[in-house]
Amino acid sequence: MKILVPVKRVLDYNVKARVKADGTGVDLANVKMSMNPFDEIALEEAIRIKENGKAEEIIAVSIGVQQNQETLRTALAMGADRAILVVATDDVHNDIEPLTVANILAAITIKEGPDLILCGKQAIDNDFNATAQMLSAKLKWSQATFASEIDVEKDKIRVTREVDGGLQTIDAKIPAVVSVDLRLNEPRYASLPNIMKAKRKPLEEISPADLGVEISQRLKVIKTKEPDSREAGLILENIDQLVEKIQENVGG
Amino acid sequence: MKILVLAEINDGELAEDQTSKTVSAATSLGKVDVLCASNSCTDASKKIASMENVEKVFVIEDDIFSQSLAESYSETLIDTVSSYSHVFAPSSSFGKNILPRIGGVLDAMVISDVSKIISSDTFERPIYAGNAIQTVQSIDKVKLVSVRTSNFDSVPLTGSADIEKIECATNNTYTTFVENKIQTSDRPELTSAKVVVSGGRGVGSKENFEIIEGLADKLGAAVGASRAAVDSGFAPNDWQVGQTGKVVAPDLYVAVGISGAIQHLAGMKDSKVIVAINKDEEAPIFQVADFGLVDDLFKAVPEIEKKI
Numbered sequence: 001m002k003i004l005v006p007v008k009r010v011l012d013y014n015v016k017a018r019v020k021a022d023g024t025g026v027d028l029a030n031v032k033m034s035m036n037p038f039d040e041i042a043l044e045e046a047i048r049i050k051e052n053g054k055a056e057e058i059i060a061v062s063i064g065v066q067q068n069q070e071t072l073r074t075a076l077a078m079g080a081d082r083a084i085l086v087v088a089t090d091d092v093h094n095d096i097e098p099l100t101v102a103n104i105l106a107a108i109t110i111k112e113g114p115d116l117i118l119c120g121k122q123a124i125d126n127d128f129n130a131t132a133q134m135l136s137a138k139l140k141w142s143q144a145t146f147a148s149e150i151d152v153e154k155d156k157i158r159v160t161r162e163v164d165g166g167l168q169t170i171d172a173k174i175p176a177v178v179s180v181d182l183r184l185n186e187p188r189y190a191s192l193p194n195i196m197k198a199k200r201k202p203l204e205e206i207s208p209a210d211l212g213v214e215i216s217q218r219l220k221v222i223k224t225k226e227p228d229s230r231e232a233g234l235i236l237e238n239i240d241q242l243v244e245k246i247q248e249n250v251g252g
Numbered sequence: 253m254k255i256l257v258l259a260e261i262n263d264g265e266l267a268e269d270q271t272s273k274t275v276s277a278a279t280s281l282g283k284v285d286v287l288c289a290s291n292s293c294t295d296a297s298k299k300i301a302s303m304e305n306v307e308k309v310f311v312i313e314d315d316i317f318s319q320s321l322a323e324s325y326s327e328t329l330i331d332t333v334s335s336y337s338h339v340f341a342p343s344s345s346f347g348k349n350i351l352p353r354i355g356g357v358l359d360a361m362v363i364s365d366v367s368k369i370i371s372s373d374t375f376e377r378p379i380y381a382g383n384a385i386q387t388v389q390s391i392d393k394v395k396l397v398s399v400r401t402s403n404f405d406s407v408p409l410t411g412s413a414d415i416e417k418i419e420c421a422t423n424n425t426y427t428t429f430v431e432n433k434i435q436t437s438d439r440p441e442l443t444s445a446k447v448v449v450s451g452g453r454g455v456g457s458k459e460n461f462e463i464i465e466g467l468a469d470k471l472g473a474a475v476g477a478s479r480a481a482v483d484s485g486f487a488p489n490d491w492q493v494g495q496t497g498k499v500v501a502p503d504l505y506v507a508v509g510i511s512g513a514i515q516h517l518a519g520m521k522d523s524k525v526i527v528a529i530n531k532d533e534e535a536p537i538f539q540v541a542d543f544g545l546v547d548d549l550f551k552a553v554p555e556i557e558k559k560i
């Protein structure tokens with residue numbers, strides 16, 4: 001089995017997003033960028049499936065700017081076998097929409113022939129939570145979102161999903177697109193020898209045009225602003241004051 | 253303009269709060285039709301027919317819809333859905349699963365987690381865990397909108413829409429349902445509760461979480477948790493509040509032993525009043541709390557429960 005894992009380069013989750021003064025978006029110049037945490041979990045799962053002898057090859061794909069190379073090197077150091085970089089823009093502020101990402105990934109899928117695609121459930125920058133679902137629709141494949149447990153069987157994959165009411169388990173026929181949630185696993189750190197080895201693993205660079213995909217933008221950004229901020233309130237002296245405040249605001 | 257709302261019905265049971273608030277968001281643009289697809293829709297469709305500004309309720313009953321699998325909807329309902337200019341669904345795990353798949357089939361973007369409707373093509377939505385709010389304008393023929401329901405009020409039950417059964421060929425050759433592990437509880441639902449008491453890593457264990465639950469029950473509140481508390485097994489996954497959990501906006505949110513990471517704040521900072529109990533006076537949660545108490549939770553929470 002071949003597994004495809006798309007990985008996005010995003011503002012590091014520990015860094016607070018700052019809105020650009022001109023309101024066009026969030027400032028990404030000279031800030032720490034990392035692999036989207038959900039994609040790390042997807043990649044970790046792919047590596048574990050391979051380590052369990054159920055997959056032969058893992059291909060990591062990143063779509064965005066040239067610097068996404070770094071993210072792919074990290075993926076290779078973690079355990080991906082090879083990487084494909086789709087250079088879709090030269091401005092890091094130009095976020096490629098999930099629909100276009102799905103089109104690009106669908107084209108790569110047709111070329112590479114994976115049986116399983118593991119995606120993060122959402123990118124922590126645009127928070128769309130849409131790529132996996134759109135991709136599975138485009139490919140006419142099975143869809144299993146928000147996975148917290150994955151069991152690859154012969155021609156199907158059993159997925160436990162985190163849903164609002166609790167957990168739902170489904171069987172998805174392979175080929176399938178699975179989007180992963182936080183509790184699926186804890187991603188490994190790349191070891192130094194593996195970081196060195198990753199430098200020699202193949203990283204292919206292509207453009208959307210090579211795949212016959214056009215970059216489209218369906219949502220025009222009108223403006224981006226800071227949220228209404230909350231003021232820090234009062235630190236109370238004792239429990240009785242707190243009890244009073246709670247009582248004032250219950251059913252109030 | 254023709255607007256459709258996908259009602260959230262799980263195994264015959266209407267998610268009333270989510271659906272009502274989605275109808276409320278959609279009706280800010282005009283009258284709406286609502287589509288009920290489940291194994292049984294009798295109760296759900298009656299309730300929806302009474303929601304204000306609902307013009308027509310379409311009902312399709314088939315076992316294939318009972319577990320809300322995305323393919324069941326996208327493969328069978330596309331013709332119905334694509335005759336509308338707008339399709340709204342709650343941005344719950346139900347809506348987030350189904351709506352983008354419909355987008356993939358129709359080649360339309362989904363506008364996720366909409367917190368404000370500016371006009372028929374322009375919407376506001378939080379990005380970066382709510383650290384920025386973006387206004388976007390859609391050029392798609394069909395606007396697919398998932399609604400952040402905590403930002404909208406429920407609609408009054410003053411309507412009397414027609415209910416019409418529809419038929420269509422149903423098919424899902426992709427996924428099959430195995431089992432559900434759904435918690436049932438007498439407590440109010442987390443996303444619609446007026447009061448929420450949440451515990452974090454500071455609570456320390458599953459057993460200790462009873463302290464949180466005790467205070468919640470005394471206040472008639474729902475119980476929430478941070479990701480750290482869920483990951484550590486103190487609380488079930490469906491209690492998680494935050495960027496990747498549920499978004500809540502109760503009248504009162506009590507955060508106990510929670511540090512206040514941005515990903516947690518993303519799920520609760522629109523609460524009317526926030527109370528924080530934490531032994532670390534530097535904890536970032538105090539920067540958003542209206543009232544804070546610097547104290548050991550094991551001492552403070554039982555005493556608060558006793559005094560209320």
Ligand SMILES: Cc1cc2nc3c(=O)[nH]c(=O)nc-3n(C[C@H](O)[C@H](O)[C@H](O)COP(=O)(O)OP(=O)(O)OC[C@H]3O[C@@H](n4cnc5c(N)ncnc54)[C@H](O)[C@@H]3O)c2cc1C
Nearest residue numbers: 452453454478479480494495496497509510511516531549
């Ligand atoms: C992609 C991504 C998504 C995420 N999504 C979410 C999400 O949806 N929701 C979420 O909550 N988190 C989320 N997180 C995790 C988030 O970053 C934090 O790690 C998490 O919220 C921390 O939980 P906590 O506050 O319970 O734990 P900690 O940060 O460890 O805080 C524990 C607090 O308890 C206090 N404490 C300890 N003992 C006591 C005591 N006896 N009395 C009083 N106070 C005490 C401590 O002072 C401390 O402030 C996400 C992270 C990532 C990377």
